[in-house]
Amino acid sequence: MDRQSAAILDSRCTYDDCLIMSCLKSLFRRADKAAPAFVISDHIADIKKELEQLNVQGAAELTYPYLAAMETSMPNVAFRYAVIYKNDRPVLFAYFQLFSLSAQNFDLDKNKSFVKGLFSFFLKLKKIKVLVSGNALRNETLCYCFKTTDLDNETACEAIASVAEKIAADEHATAIILKDVPQAAGIAGWLTGIGYQQPWKDHVMVMDIDPEWKTMADYVSALSRKYKTRANKILAAGSSIAIKELEEADILKHGKAINKLFRKVTDNQPFVLTRPGDNHFALLKNVYNERFEFLGFFRGNELVAFYSAFVTAEVYELYYAGFDYDHNNDYQLYFNILFSGLERAILLNKKQLKLGRTSFDAKASLGAKAVEMNYYIKTANIPAAVINWFTHYFSTMEDGRWKQRNPLK
CATH class of the missing domain: 3.40.630 (Aminopeptidase)
Structure with a gap:
């Protein structure tokens, strides 16, 4: 703003x-x-x-x-x-x-x-x-x-x-x-x-996806030296974290952990308009099926982060995310959420990655630009x-x- x-x-x-x-x-x-x-x-x-x-x-x-x-x-x-x-x-x-x-x-x-x-x-x-x-x-x-x-x-x-x-x-x-x-x-x-x-x-952060990128490695290769070094360190920090796509039943199964991680993030925001109900993500998955993705980040059997996204013909749109601040520094969870979203956009051949209207600096470091709303x-x-x-x-x-x-x- x-x-x-x-x-x-x-x-x-x-x-x-x-x-x-x-x-x-x-x-x-x-x-x-x-x-x-x-x-x-x-x-x-x-x-x-x-x-x-x-x-x-x-x-x-x-x-x-x-x-x-x-x-x-x-x-x-x-x-x-x-x-x-x-x-x-x-x-x-x-x-x-x-x-x-x-x-x-x-x-x-x-x-x-x-x-x-x-x-x-x-x-x-x-x-x-x-x-x-x-x-x-x-x-x-x-x-x-x-x-x-x-x-x-x-x-x-x-x-x-x-x-x-x-x-x-x-x-x-x-x-x-x-x-x-x-x-x-x-x-x-x-x-x-x-x-x-x-x-x-007011602005939202949007990133155009280069059609030449076919894998995350292509994106990393396109970075300048400083940002390439940074990206490799972030990806290495999160390499032991297993990222799994969750279906509706999985979202319900991990509901308590999801709500806890989501609350950790919202409690750190200067303003929270509302908090969706416990069944919000499961219902969206039920309605959208493959057009709504929910990715869980697991440290062993422990869910330590997640993000959700809407998938349209040309756009991969990050929705709500949550992560454990106690593990964030060790595994660079937030930045790996952004990298994972970018990777999904690349693999799904989308033209744009929409990243919302918070944490502008982190998203600018990814390559996103501010678009006025x-x-x-x-x-x-x-x-x-x-x-x-x-x-x-x-x-x-x-x-x-x-x-x-x-x-x-």
């Missing part, structure tokens, strides 16, 4: 729960008979039929099994699903996640005692509710589908934003974050006009001083801790 780009969010905004109706009337003003209508549900099962009618492209992240698995395995997250109808026909589906934040989500120990006490008190007094379009745990995944004969990208985005306003007003949300929404030339200006801002720059934020029902603190908190989480590197020749 870029501190220099941080802006001050406007605390005077309010959510317009009538915007959805004015938006629909504008979008469908030529509708013949039935007035435009919408439905918002807490459970995907309620609108399964409409979802399946609209997801004609079969996007994996918009299938009923995937959304049902996410709803089941994320117990601390509330889901909201919306369908817009025209002449009694569904024309747009979108989903949202609603998070309730407290002091437990933040690492406040690094703040001055007065500041820590002040914001701990505020977070105990008032839970922060944040509404996010789509899946807050992943980037660049679809959260909508619509009939292109009735809507274009701009009108679809306006409809999604209008639904978000309605949900936020009903839930007394503190903030709306719009991400992974349809993009169009005029949409940024429209969103700004109703109170959305982009208060800081676009999203919009609107806040309400929160004091300006608290907004400014949150903006500063998030905008400095990664700022100044890493630099872009060029490890390849």
Whole structure:
């Protein structure tokens, strides 16, 4: 995140729960008979039929099994699903996640005692509710589908934003974050006009895979001398660790150890949005099969690290990981997780390795580059001083801790 780009969010905004109706009337003003209508549900099962009618492209992240698995395995997250109808026909589906934040989500120990006490008190007094379009745990995944004969990208985005306003007003949300929404030339200006801002720059790390690399040895050979020496030391440190791909039954078998390792990592993060439930990874494996991989790192019979990844036609996307800090230095577990993910991307002939938005320096050393992410934020029902603190908190989480590197020749 870029501190220099941080802006001050406007605390005077309010959510317009009538915007959805004015938006629909504008979008469908030529509708013949039935007035435009919408439905918002807490459970995907309620609108399964409409979802399946609209997801004609079969996007994996918009299938009923995937959304049902996410709803089941994320117990601390509330889901909201919306369908817009025209002449009694569904024309747009979108989903949202609603998070309730407290002091437990933040690492406040690094703040001055007065500041820590002040914001701990505020977070105990008032839970922060944040509404996010789509899946807050992943980037660049679809959260909508619509009939292109009735809507274009701009009108679809306006409809999604209008639904978000309605949900936020009903839930007394503190903030709306719009991400992974349809993009169009005029949409940024429209969103700004109703109170959305982009208060800081956010990035994810992405690595292009050279098509000439067929094995991990090819990647190591392509490194400059300094990084080649470093890579060989890391790989040698982890050479006694057995890396095994786990199936659904294996994930369930090692569930307790997986949760323990995952908690070790999240407990060291400055901010944790949510922790998935115990069955999260097993359910994803059940839904995705070979398109979701779960790799366990074993020291003898002991699971000491793991990572998970989504596999698409062109991309290998690292998801959640966990490792034992007590063994990290001896076996370079974290860096070997990154190397293993890269090796899987190479062996599966993928064009890109997606590495997420934490530990930028380590991923830059691998050869990844920062890619800017676009999203919009609107806040309400929160004091300006608290907004400014949150903006500063998030905008400095990664700022100044890493630099872009060029490890390849």
